[in-house]
Amino acid sequence: MSARLVLSNVVSRPMRSLATALAVGVEVALILLLVGLSTGMIRENSKRMSGVGADIVLQPPNSSLVLAASTGAMSVKIADLVSRIEGVKAVAPVYLQFNTSGGMGLLWGIDPESFDRITQGFIYLEGKGFQGPDDVIIDDIYAHGRELRLGDDLKLMNHSFRVAAIVEHGKGSRVFIPLGTMQRLVGTPGQATMMMIKCHQPSDVAGVQARLASLLKSYPTFDMTSFAAHIEEANRDFGPLKYFTNTVVSIATLIGFFIIFLSMYTATTERTHEIGILKSLGAPQGYISLLFLKEALVLGGLGFVLGLGLTFGGRFFFRLLMPTLQHQLPGEWLFYTGSLALFSAGLGALYPALRAARQDPIEALAYE
Amino acid sequence: MKSILESIELTKIFKTGKIEVAAVRDVSIKVREGEFIAIMGPSGCGKSTLLHLLGGLATPTSGRVLVDGEEVSSGKDAVRTDIRRRKIGFVFQRFNLLPTLTAQGNLEIAQEIHRNGSRDRQHVDEILNLLGLEKKTHHKPSELSGGEQQRLAIARAVINKPAILLADEPTGNLDTRNSMVVLKMIQELNRALSQTILMITHNPEAAGIASRLIEMRDGKIVSQQREGEWNAAEDRMSL
Numbered sequence: 001m002s003a004r005l006v007l008s009n010v011v012s013r014p015m016r017s018l019a020t021a022l023a024v025g026v027e028v029a030l031i032l033l034l035v036g037l038s039t040g041m042i043r044e045n046s047k048r049m050s051g052v053g054a055d056i057v058l059q060p061p062n063s064s065l066v067l068a069a070s071t072g073a074m075s076v077k078i079a080d081l082v083s084r085i086e087g088v089k090a091v092a093p094v095y096l097q098f099n100t101s102g103g104m105g106l107l108w109g110i111d112p113e114s115f116d117r118i119t120q121g122f123i124y125l126e127g128k129g130f131q132g133p134d135d136v137i138i139d140d141i142y143a144h145g146r147e148l149r150l151g152d153d154l155k156l157m158n159h160s161f162r163v164a165a166i167v168e169h170g171k172g173s174r175v176f177i178p179l180g181t182m183q184r185l186v187g188t189p190g191q192a193t194m195m196m197i198k199c200h201q202p203s204d205v206a207g208v209q210a211r212l213a214s215l216l217k218s219y220p221t222f223d224m225t226s227f228a229a230h231i232e233e234a235n236r237d238f239g240p241l242k243y244f245t246n247t248v249v250s251i252a253t254l255i256g257f258f259i260i261f262l263s264m265y266t267a268t269t270e271r272t273h274e275i276g277i278l279k280s281l282g283a284p285q286g287y288i289s290l291l292f293l294k295e296a297l298v299l300g301g302l303g304f305v306l307g308l309g310l311t312f313g314g315r316f317f318f319r320l321l322m323p324t325l326q327h328q329l330p331g332e333w334l335f336y337t338g339s340l341a342l343f344s345a346g347l348g349a350l351y352p353a354l355r356a357a358r359q360d361p362i363e364a365l366a367y368e
Numbered sequence: 369m370k371s372i373l374e375s376i377e378l379t380k381i382f383k384t385g386k387i388e389v390a391a392v393r394d395v396s397i398k399v400r401e402g403e404f405i406a407i408m409g410p411s412g413c414g415k416s417t418l419l420h421l422l423g424g425l426a427t428p429t430s431g432r433v434l435v436d437g438e439e440v441s442s443g444k445d446a447v448r449t450d451i452r453r454r455k456i457g458f459v460f461q462r463f464n465l466l467p468t469l470t471a472q473g474n475l476e477i478a479q480e481i482h483r484n485g486s487r488d489r490q491h492v493d494e495i496l497n498l499l500g501l502e503k504k505t506h507h508k509p510s511e512l513s514g515g516e517q518q519r520l521a522i523a524r525a526v527i528n529k530p531a532i533l534l535a536d537e538p539t540g541n542l543d544t545r546n547s548m549v550v551l552k553m554i555q556e557l558n559r560a561l562s563q564t565i566l567m568i569t570h571n572p573e574a575a576g577i578a579s580r581l582i583e584m585r586d587g588k589i590v591s592q593q594r595e596g597e598w599n600a601a602e603d604r605m606s607l
Contacts, residue, residue: 278477
């Protein structure tokens, strides 16, 4: 019956209930969209890294697995050295640069010949590859998202490029420019930020890694089978992203808390007379507190469901407006967000519920 | 017959700043099992305050209240609430029904509070039938007439078979016809079920159905008459 009283109270004030649940829903959607976007981007990047087809990645000393934040570089001449190591089939120097002009993203500077040896070549949907230093190769998702066609101009790193080819997505980056052009634009001639290495035998990866370690002691190497997982982990633990996510989650939870607090505080004032009635019936303080806590939890739960709806709606619009943005909902975050919505609802209702329970029965009954 | 309700030198003083107002002064009453007492008196004489003290809704400044042998005048809210839950049923002038619940819901919640969660749907239906509210089971209080609301409030008060029913002006908001229906119902509860009742009223007709009449003035009991005594007095006055 108390459950029916809780539900009837929720239903009898539909606008207040809806507004409160919607506010909690915004809290939930804010968290899920942010986490979903960052997870989607990280997973998409690591998936594309795996799609290159390399067995080992070699990075310069003191570089970061958060590729966009890595500033370390090494000489491309190391590629020759590495190619002579026993078991190495091919080496491709790559220069990665985070680009902010004309949209944010990671650009790859590649040497097409060596890169093709690793990847078995791009699958060209249009065009044939680099024809000149100012040519750019883009993948189909990037082309579709920006409505680019062969021969179109594309401004990257404050430099104008011509779309020379559109390739099938899934091999490293969405945007590739010639390695030499990249080195010139960044001002680091003869440098690369990573080497993609292909082994003769996949079973010899550990052996090649050991030989690389003895030759290039301070250069970290990663087995590609675990590299994607390393990248995901590193990005998740990446300071600025982590703090940003935590800050948004905290603010969203606080908003949920205050909305529920305000709503339940108003509800306890509105229902002072009803509290008096329950007290006259002999309802103990715990019973009355629980009524309001349950109502807040119902609103929190309703808010969570609305939040899921808002999240999927948001996802739909992201896909429609920005096809290159990937959004993935990690299952554990559904659980965390649901728990946060209920936690903030329960916490927000705690003081109003205790206040309601402590009302003087006569004053409450006399309340108009 | 055993005493169901007893107040011993009950006093309640309200303080407003430095001003003290004694709403109830040294009131001692003994209500026996099955008795039906009416309390009358002018507005502000302390009738309602006395009822609140007897029902454990308020604590006295001094004195004691015993309900079925248990002290309800303790300062602890939890103790008073527990006795109220187990032993006392209230009927108010304003009906005081929960507006978002149906007639059935209002009865069931009283059961749930009384029984710590459990309900007896059959008993609820029996009571609703008894009060002629069987067709209004799923109606909310706002969809019931004043008389129906008060009948429902009485049903709620007695559904858990309380040791005593405390009624505060139960006909105060009703027209004559509905007042008669409600009074008859209260009288029936007392006669048929031996329900102990203490009723506050302004209405001499309402007081007329009680077995004892207590008159209050300025927070004190000024007279007590048993059934027949005040009828004779009224007859003498009317002559």
